[in-house]
Amino acid sequence: MKLMTPGPTQVRANVLEARSRSFCNPDLDPAFYDFYKETCDLLEKALRATDHKAFILGGEGILGLEAACASLTEPGDRVLVIDNGIFGKGFADFVEIYGGEPVLFSTDPLQAVKPEELRSFLEKDADFKYATMVHCDTPSGVCNDIETLSRICGEFGIMVVADSVSAMFGERLDLGNADIDILCGGSQKALSAPPGLTMIWVSTRAFAAMKNRKTPIRSFYANLLAIKDYYKNQWFPYTMPVSDIMGLRVALDNFLSDPEVYDRHERVANATRKAVKEMGLELYLNSGMSNTVTVIKVPENKSADDIIRKLRQKYGIQIAGGFDYLKGKVLRIGHMGENCRMEDVNETLEALKNLI
Template sequence: MRFKPSYAPGPTDVRENVRLALAKKTNNTDFDKEFIQYYHEVCQKMGKVMGTTNEVLLLAGEGILALEAACASLTEPGDRVLVLDNGIYGEGFKDFVRMYGGEPVVLSFDYQKSIPVEEVRDFLEKDHDFKYATFVHCDTPTAILNDVSQLSPLLKEYGILTVVDSVAGMVGEPIDVDKNQIDICCGGTQKAISAPVGLAIVSISDDAKKSMNNRKTPIASYYANLQIFNGYIEKGTLPYTMPASTVEALEVALDNILNEGQKAVYDRHAKIAQAVRKSVQDYGLSLFVESGASNTVTAVIIPSEIGALRLQNHIQETYNLYIATSLAQYEDVILRIGHMGENAFTDKVLSVLTVIDNGLRDLGFEGKGNLGQLFLDALREEN
C-alpha cells in the first residue's frame, strides 16, 4: 500500500520518540494493576497541559468520541441544550443532543467571525433555561477561533454547564480549563498534541459530575458513557481494554510539550500562523476568516476558476502530497493549511507552501511572488 505524505489539519506528524513508544512491550491492561495507576498518572499529566485539576479521562477512540460521550452523559430526554454555532462542527453538536433525547436550541452566527460574546449575553438575558451549552474552540473546517475565556464564564453566570470541543485547539491555543470554568473539555491526541490517533480526552468538572449523578434516567450508552469510569482506581480496573501502547505514546508526546514549555509551544504556533496568513494574502489569495483566526489552521479561499478540489487532486497526482480542502458547502472553496503540533515548524510549513505555490501556478494562478519566500519574509519581519 502506498501512503502519500500528508499536510492536513490533523492527524499531524508524530515525532520519532513518540512512535518508538508504540513499540514497547506492554502487559495485559485488563489485569495489570500497575497499568491502572500509570493510566491515572498520564491523565493527570494531560490535565496539567490542559490547565485543570478536574478529573481527566482518556477514552479509547478518536476525538469525536469525547464530544458524543459528553452529550450522552449530560443529556436526558427533554433537556434544552444551547448549541452555539459558527462552524460546521459547532452546528453538528445538535445531532448528538437529539440522539440522546435532548432539545437543541441552535444559536447561529457568521461562519467567518468568532462568536460575538455580547450577542450571546443579550440572548441569555431573554432565555437561559438550558442544562448545558456547547461550542467549539477551533472549528477546523473554517479555521475560526472562539474566545473560550469569555464564553464559558458567561454561560456559567447563568448556571449553564459548558461543553467545549477543543480537539483542534488544545496545545496550539491556550485552553486553561479551570481558569475558564469549562465543565467538560474535549480533545483528541492526533491534532496539536501530535500523538497517534486513538485516544479521546475529556476533563470533567465537579458540577458536570453532579449533573450526571442527579440524572433521573440512565445514560443511553455504554461506550459513550463517562460514568463507567467512576471509581476505576479503587476498583483497580478500567471499563474496557485500554490501548496501552497509545497511552505510552501520548505520555511521550506530553513530555515533548512540557519540555519545550507550553508558552514556547503557543508562541511557536502563533508565529507560524501569523506568517502563513500574511504570506497567503501577500501572494494574492484571500483568507476565509474575517476575524478570530486560529493559530492551528489557516483556511484559504481558492479562486473558483481553479477550485479547491481540483487543486487538491492535482497536488496529489503531481507532487505526491495530500492537502486538505474543507467540508460540506466549503469543500470546493477552501484549502486548509494545518500548522499544529509537529507540523508547526518552519521547514515543514515552507515545504507545503512551496508545493501549493507550484500547484496553483500549474493551474494558471499567477501569485505575487513566491509563496514560500513570502512566508520566510513574514517570519523575519516578526523577529
C-alpha cells in the same frame, strides 16, 4: 507523504517508538493503572485544571463529544448549541440522539462568536441544562474564546461542554480561568499522536449532574460515569489501547518540555497568513483565525480536488479541502503540533504557489 492537514498531523519518532514497545494486559496489571493515572494527571497539569479529572478514552476525538452529550442529556433537556461553524452546529445531532432539545444560537461563521451577543441572548432565555461550544471549528478555522464564553454561561448557571479537539496544545487554554464542565480533545491534532484516542476533562459539577439524573445514561461505551472510579476500583469499562496510550504519554512529554510551543504556533500562523496573502490568495475568514489551521478560498477557475491531488502526487504533500457547505470551496493547511515548523509550512506554500 508529508502530512500538512489539520489533523492527523506528523508524529515524532519517539512517539512511534513508544507505540512499538511490548505491552501488558491493562485490565490486570496494577502498574498500568498507575501509568494511566499519571498520564491523566499530566493532562490536568497541561491545561491547568483545578476542578476536573482527566480521562483517556479508546476512540477518536468524536467519542468525547458524544460521551459528553450522552452522559449529560436526558429526554426533554433544553441544550444551547453555540453555532458558528460545521462542528458547532453538529453538536445538535448528539443532543437529539439522546432525547434533548437543541436550541441553536447561530452567529456569523466568518468570525468568532462575540461574547456580548451571547450575553444578550441569555438575558432573554437562559433555561438550558448545558451549552455546547467549539474552540477551533476545524472546517473554517475560526477560533472562539471559550474561556470567556464559558464564564458567561456560568453567570446564568449553565454547564458547558467544549470541543477543543483541534485547538488545545496549539491555542492557549487555561481550565482554571474558564467555567467549562466537560472539555474534549483528540490525540491526532496539536498533541501530535496518531488518531484513536479521546482526552476528556470532567468537572465535579458535571459528575454530580450525571449521578443525579432521573433516567439512566443511554449508552455504555459513551457513559462517562463508567470510567470515573477506575483507579479506586482497579477496573476499566473496556480494555484500554495500551500502545496508543504509551505513544500519547510521550507526545504529552514532548509538549510539556517545549516552553515555546504556544508562541511558535502564533508565529507560524501569522507567517502563513501573510505569505498566503502575498501569493494573491484570499483567506476564508474575516477574523478570529486559529493558530492551528489556515483556511484559504479556492481561486476562481481552479479545482480544490485538483490542487490537492497535484500537491500529493507531484510534491508528496497532503493538505485538506473542505466538506459540508465548504466542499470544493476551501483549502486547509494544518500548522499544529509537529506540523508547526516554518520549514514544513514554507515547503507547502512553495508547492501550492507553483500550482495556482
